[in-house]
Amino acid sequence: MRSLLLIADTREQLTELQKLLGDAYTLFIAESQGDALECLQITKVDVVVGAFETRAVEIVQLFEQAKVLQPHCVTLYLAPPLPPNNAGRERFVPQSDFSIRRPFSGDELRLTVKQAIEKQQLIEGLASHREQGSVQRPSLPLKPTGELSLARIGQILRDFAKAFSSNFDLERALNLFLDAVGELLRPSRLSILARNRTTHVFEVRAYRGLQPKVAESLRLRADEGLPRWLTTEARIIHRAEVETHLHIPAYREIHREMQALRSVASIPLIAAGALVGILNLGERVTGLPYTDDELEVLFSLAGQAAIGIQDIHLYQELQTQKVFIENILTYMSNGMISIGLDERIRIFIHRAAEILQKPPIEVLNEDLRQLPSPLGDLLYETLHHGVSYDQYEIVLAAGKRPLKVSTYQVFDERRQVSGSVMVFEDLTAQKQLDEGRRRADRLDFLNRVVGHIAHEIKNPLVSIKTFIELLDERYDDPEFRSYFSNVVKHDVKALDNITEILVDFSRKTPYRFEYGDVNTTIKNCILSLMSSSRYFMKHHLEDYREQQSFKPDISNIEFTPNENLPLVRFDEEKLSKAFIYICFYLMSKMKSTGKLLISSDMSDNEYYDKASCITIIGIGCNLSHTELQQLFDPFNVEQSNLLDVGPCIAQKIIEDHGGRLNVQQAKDGQTTFMIALPISS
Structure with a gap:
């Protein structure tokens, strides 16, 4: 560089x-x-x-x-x-x-x-x-022959072992390594460069005899000069060797960097084929060159030092990741617990301690039975039987705290089960919020229903009140008595119908199930529609117009039964109400040109192997997307009249029979209600 x-x-x-x-x-x-x-x-x-x-x-x-x-x-x-x-x-x-x-x-x-x-x-x-x-370059200096004594080699190895038993402290390890090299070779200057894992340049991490300003500022790029040569050749390089090749630009760069380091020999620190550091030796204090034996021993030690440096880097990286993961776990909004094969708790994070109200010191490394029921049972099933739970809601036996739990197995590098983990969320606040929202919805619904009920009840009461007020004066008038008698009868019936709808909507009534013919019940419902629909709709639709509204008769109601339907177990009175509520709802959305098509058949579907299917089609009944989405939701339905809650009540009755009610909207303005009732074997 x-x-x-x-x-x-x-x-x-x-x-x-x-x-x-x-x-x-x-x-x-x-x-x-x-x-x-x-x-x-x-x-x-x-x-x-x-x-x-x-x-x-x-x-x-x-x-x-x-x-x-x-x-x-x-x-x-x-x-x-x-x-x-x-x-x-x-x-x-x-x-x-x-x-x-x-x-x-x-x-x-x-x-x-x-x-x-x-x-x-x-x-x-x-x-x-x-x-x-x-100028004729001097040849490489002759190295004096000599042998390293066993005592000296032993001292070198002891110093080296001391250097790399420094508890993964890289700075201390490198300085102790330089001390060992200094004791062995007595160089005037000594430095070691290590690769920065972030910037990928080599920096001086420990030195002896260099100016601090030079050591702190010097940077060598990994792909240039001395580092590149050492990576490629993987051997010791001498400055005297470099000076014989200064006509080559790459060697001039190496020479410049060795001069900056005051190095006469640079030794690569290589581990797993990668250059992790460079050891630089200055002139010996005696002026004599280094022997081959000394450099060979140092080269071997440098290889072991490279492995030590790599291990320290790996340890530091693992420590960084550990701290990072611990910080994530500490500030997680969910709790987490992990157990090992010995069924002892290995991980119990801060949030888990808050939710379960147990300090980690009482739980960590203890048996999973220390956990509140049923958490220990779920972890045990996941560990030994591979049963995984996903977003599973439970209630703790102690404290009745609701939790949403997910569990899964943990595997080692050989894909063998090594433990199980549970992640759970405290639902207490969510449940309280949902309950508050439900109460607000109920209150809003109650306000709307009460206002509408008052309006529904007031209409028939007006005629009854008028009749009572005029009764004393015009009692002897037979025409008066006849007219108002009929009006009062119908209004009392309307009040009875209103009360019946409210009772069906608000509370569960007992059912009397008997086997019967669904086709006969549908025919009776059609006759009831023809006889009472005009008066019922007139009193329940504010914008009812007799000339434009749908009036059921034999010309616009068609029934196509399957006469071979088996008997179905049902409550005739309640099921008749469900049919009538659906028909009244369709009729309220149709004009005089509309039609009702009713059919019965037997078919298989996704819910039952055999089912009686009743289809009620309203031709000319065009519902908006919002009406279709909110049709069976009494808290969202726009209640312009009590007929709007008819589908909700019908769905409740049909589901109490074990059946299903669905609705579809065609593009041509055709709404279809499909009722499926299970056929008992």
Whole structure:
């Protein structure tokens, strides 16, 4: 990774430059000329970037000294903005390889830096070719022969074991490892780089003898330079070997990075074929080279260290995931319990403790019998019998708390059952909310029904009251007595019908079931419709118009029976009411041109193997989508009259017979009620 030295007037300018350049380069920061020169003396820098407002003399001196200390580096000057309206003389611009004037965008700065690095590579390449032709490179130094004693090897292994028994603390492990290497080889400088799992660059994680500023700022890209070579070759690289290949650009990059690290040998830390770290050795304090035996031992230890680093990374990742999962479980709105094969409770999260009112310390690692019934039974069935419950509602034996429970088995990596888990939700608040909503619905329904009942009762009472008031005066008038007698009889019958509807709707009445012929009951209902529908509908429809409304007779009611229907067990009086309520509802929605088509037959359906099916079709009865959706819901039905609750009562009666009532709406304005009654064997 290429390195840049940034120097500016203020800390804010340096921070801004760091943000613009990002992590594509190793950035060294200098807040003064002295800091910049110190950095140039101790580490390799490719581009020196200066951003000064007024200190023109200092930047000139800095650029000149940079060229002296590092002849191959390139200078970039970030000039201040021009004065407003170009007033006065333009500010002095020091001589530099590149310059760019503020304000500039991040793309403009990065492009200029890229050009500066390309020039630096060209300068470095030309210099390398000149040196290659004029100077003979020294051969690799001879390594003194020597053998490692058993005592020394034992000490190395003890130090190494100490390094990687540090309780998964990566920083401590790496520092102890460097101490062991230092005791073995006595290098003047020593560093180890580890791969950052987020940014995928190698960073100095532990060092000896390097400048802290260099160690903290140095970054090596995994796909460039030294890391790439070590990944590809998987062996030790010597700086002397690199210097014999400086005519190759890739080796010049490696040489630059080894110079920055003050390394004469770099050893890869490889685990499972991946480069996880780099160990860098500086010159020996004695000036002698490292022996082959020493480097071979160190290479073997480096491989074990790589495995240790990888294990520590895995442990840290697992710890991070554990904390993440624990945080999720802590703030879950549902409770969760898990048991193992030994039927002991392994997980008991905070929300579960709140719902069950049991502290975790009393439950964890205890037998599942510590759980309130029936939670333990459900977990046991899931664990041993594979019975899974999905959104299953239960009530705790203790406290009568309602819960919604789901259970499932847990499997290990071999797909063997290793436990069972239960997730449950406290329904107490939901039940209370539902109960409050039901009470509000009942109250609203009651208000509407009471108002309508008062209106329904008042109509017949008017004629009765009038008759009573005029009775004394006109009792001797036979025409008066005859007329009002008929009116009062009909009104009393209307009151009786209203009371009957309310009784059928509001409470369960006993049934007298007997086997009978459904066809005969339907025929009797049709006769009843023809005799009483006119007066009934007149008193229950506010907008009833005799000329336009449907009037049942033999011309507009057709019945097609199946004479071979078997006997059905039913209450004739109640079932007759259901038929009549459905017919009255259809008639109330039809005009004089409509028709009622009634048929009976026997068929199979999704509910019964054999059933008597009665179909009632209203031709000319066109219901809206809302009316169709709310037809059997008494709390939502628009009750313009008591006939609107007729389908609700009919459904209740038919279901009490064990049957089903459905409705369909055709596009041509045809509404069909289908009644299915089971046939007993």
